[in-house]
Amino acid sequence: MKKFALKTMALVLFVSTALTSCSNDDDSKSNNQTTQKEFTTAVTGPTTGAKNQEITLTVTHVVDNNCGVFNRFVESTSGNTKTVEVEVKYTGTNCGTTPSTKTQPYKFTVSQNGTYVFKFKKSATEFITHSVVIQ
Secondary structure: OHHHHHHHHHHHHHHHHHHHHHOOOOHHHOOOEEEEEEOEEEEEOOOEEOOOOOEEEEEEEEEOOOOEEEEEEEEEEEOOEEEEEEEEEEEOOOOOOOOEEEEEEEEEOOOOOEEEEEEEEOOOOOEEEEEEEEO
Protein backbone atom coordinates (compact mmCIF):
# COMPACT_ATOMS: atom_id res chain seq x y z
CA MET A 1 0.00 0.00 0.00
CA LYS A 2 2.91 2.35 0.76
CA LYS A 3 4.37 1.73 -2.70
CA PHE A 4 1.04 2.59 -4.35
CA ALA A 5 0.72 5.85 -2.38
CA LEU A 6 4.32 6.76 -3.15
CA LYS A 7 3.87 6.06 -6.87
CA THR A 8 0.61 8.03 -6.93
CA MET A 9 2.28 10.97 -5.19
CA ALA A 10 5.21 10.83 -7.64
CA LEU A 11 2.82 10.73 -10.61
CA VAL A 12 0.81 13.72 -9.33
CA LEU A 13 4.02 15.67 -8.71
CA PHE A 14 5.35 14.82 -12.18
CA VAL A 15 2.11 15.76 -13.97
CA SER A 16 1.72 19.05 -12.09
CA THR A 17 5.35 19.96 -12.83
CA ALA A 18 4.93 19.14 -16.50
CA LEU A 19 1.74 21.19 -16.82
CA THR A 20 3.22 24.15 -14.99
CA SER A 21 6.41 24.18 -17.01
CA CYS A 22 4.48 24.07 -20.28
CA SER A 23 2.11 26.93 -19.50
CA ASN A 24 2.67 30.14 -21.43
CA ASP A 25 2.51 32.96 -18.90
CA ASP A 26 3.57 35.48 -21.56
CA ASP A 27 0.49 35.26 -23.80
CA SER A 28 -0.21 38.99 -23.51
CA LYS A 29 3.39 39.88 -24.39
CA SER A 30 3.81 37.37 -27.21
CA ASN A 31 3.05 40.04 -29.80
CA ASN A 32 5.07 42.75 -27.99
CA GLN A 33 2.05 44.91 -27.25
CA THR A 34 2.13 47.75 -24.72
CA THR A 35 0.03 50.81 -23.99
CA GLN A 36 1.36 54.18 -22.95
CA LYS A 37 -0.11 57.61 -22.25
CA GLU A 38 1.21 60.21 -24.67
CA PHE A 39 1.08 64.00 -24.66
CA THR A 40 -1.26 66.21 -26.67
CA THR A 41 0.27 68.85 -28.95
CA ALA A 42 -2.87 70.65 -30.22
CA VAL A 43 -6.65 70.78 -29.79
CA THR A 44 -9.04 72.45 -32.24
CA GLY A 45 -12.80 72.62 -32.47
CA PRO A 46 -15.86 74.69 -31.69
CA THR A 47 -16.09 76.86 -28.58
CA THR A 48 -19.90 76.89 -28.47
CA GLY A 49 -22.58 74.25 -28.82
CA ALA A 50 -26.07 73.15 -27.88
CA LYS A 51 -27.06 70.69 -25.18
CA ASN A 52 -27.65 67.10 -26.31
CA GLN A 53 -25.69 67.83 -29.51
CA GLU A 54 -22.48 65.88 -30.26
CA ILE A 55 -19.42 68.12 -30.41
CA THR A 56 -16.14 66.99 -31.93
CA LEU A 57 -12.70 68.32 -31.03
CA THR A 58 -9.65 67.36 -33.10
CA VAL A 59 -6.80 66.22 -30.85
CA THR A 60 -3.23 65.99 -32.14
CA HIS A 61 -0.93 63.78 -30.09
CA VAL A 62 2.56 62.31 -30.15
CA VAL A 63 3.48 58.70 -30.95
CA ASP A 64 7.01 57.46 -30.20
CA ASN A 65 7.42 55.40 -33.38
CA ASN A 66 5.56 54.02 -36.40
CA CYS A 67 4.04 51.12 -34.38
CA GLY A 68 1.95 53.50 -32.27
CA VAL A 69 -1.81 53.70 -32.84
CA PHE A 70 -4.53 55.45 -30.85
CA ASN A 71 -6.13 53.21 -28.23
CA ARG A 72 -8.49 55.42 -26.19
CA PHE A 73 -8.98 58.65 -24.27
CA VAL A 74 -8.52 58.39 -20.49
CA GLU A 75 -10.77 60.89 -18.72
CA SER A 76 -11.25 62.15 -15.20
CA THR A 77 -14.11 64.54 -14.41
CA SER A 78 -14.49 67.16 -11.71
CA GLY A 79 -17.67 69.21 -12.13
CA ASN A 80 -17.65 70.76 -15.60
CA THR A 81 -13.91 70.12 -16.04
CA LYS A 82 -12.53 67.03 -17.75
CA THR A 83 -8.87 66.10 -17.75
CA VAL A 84 -8.10 64.03 -20.84
CA GLU A 85 -5.07 61.90 -21.68
CA VAL A 86 -4.36 60.00 -24.89
CA GLU A 87 -3.51 56.30 -24.56
CA VAL A 88 -1.51 54.84 -27.45
CA LYS A 89 -1.04 51.14 -28.18
CA TYR A 90 2.33 49.94 -29.48
CA THR A 91 2.49 46.56 -31.21
CA GLY A 92 5.61 45.06 -32.76
CA THR A 93 9.36 45.26 -32.45
CA ASN A 94 10.61 46.69 -35.75
CA CYS A 95 9.11 50.15 -35.26
CA GLY A 96 11.93 52.60 -35.80
CA THR A 97 12.68 55.43 -33.41
CA THR A 98 11.23 58.46 -35.17
CA PRO A 99 8.42 60.13 -33.22
CA SER A 100 5.47 61.60 -35.13
CA THR A 101 2.08 63.17 -34.50
CA LYS A 102 -1.39 61.80 -35.22
CA THR A 103 -4.88 63.24 -34.92
CA GLN A 104 -7.95 61.71 -33.33
CA PRO A 105 -11.50 63.05 -32.92
CA TYR A 106 -12.67 63.55 -29.33
CA LYS A 107 -16.47 63.48 -29.22
CA PHE A 108 -18.71 64.47 -26.33
CA THR A 109 -22.32 65.35 -25.58
CA VAL A 110 -23.62 67.22 -22.55
CA SER A 111 -27.18 67.54 -21.30
CA GLN A 112 -26.93 70.80 -19.34
CA ASN A 113 -26.08 74.39 -20.25
CA GLY A 114 -22.82 75.78 -18.93
CA THR A 115 -19.13 76.23 -19.65
CA TYR A 116 -17.22 72.97 -20.00
CA VAL A 117 -13.43 72.97 -19.71
CA PHE A 118 -11.33 70.23 -21.30
CA LYS A 119 -7.73 69.94 -20.13
CA PHE A 120 -5.57 67.82 -22.44
CA LYS A 121 -2.23 66.77 -20.98
CA LYS A 122 0.60 68.59 -22.80
CA SER A 123 3.39 67.53 -20.41
CA ALA A 124 3.67 66.08 -16.93
CA THR A 125 2.57 69.42 -15.43
CA GLU A 126 1.04 71.44 -18.32
CA PHE A 127 -2.29 71.25 -20.11
CA ILE A 128 -3.86 72.51 -23.32
CA THR A 129 -7.20 73.96 -22.23
CA HIS A 130 -10.24 74.12 -24.53
CA SER A 131 -13.49 75.62 -23.25
CA VAL A 132 -16.92 75.01 -24.79
CA VAL A 133 -19.98 77.07 -23.84
CA ILE A 134 -23.20 75.07 -24.10
CA GLN A 135 -26.43 77.10 -24.48
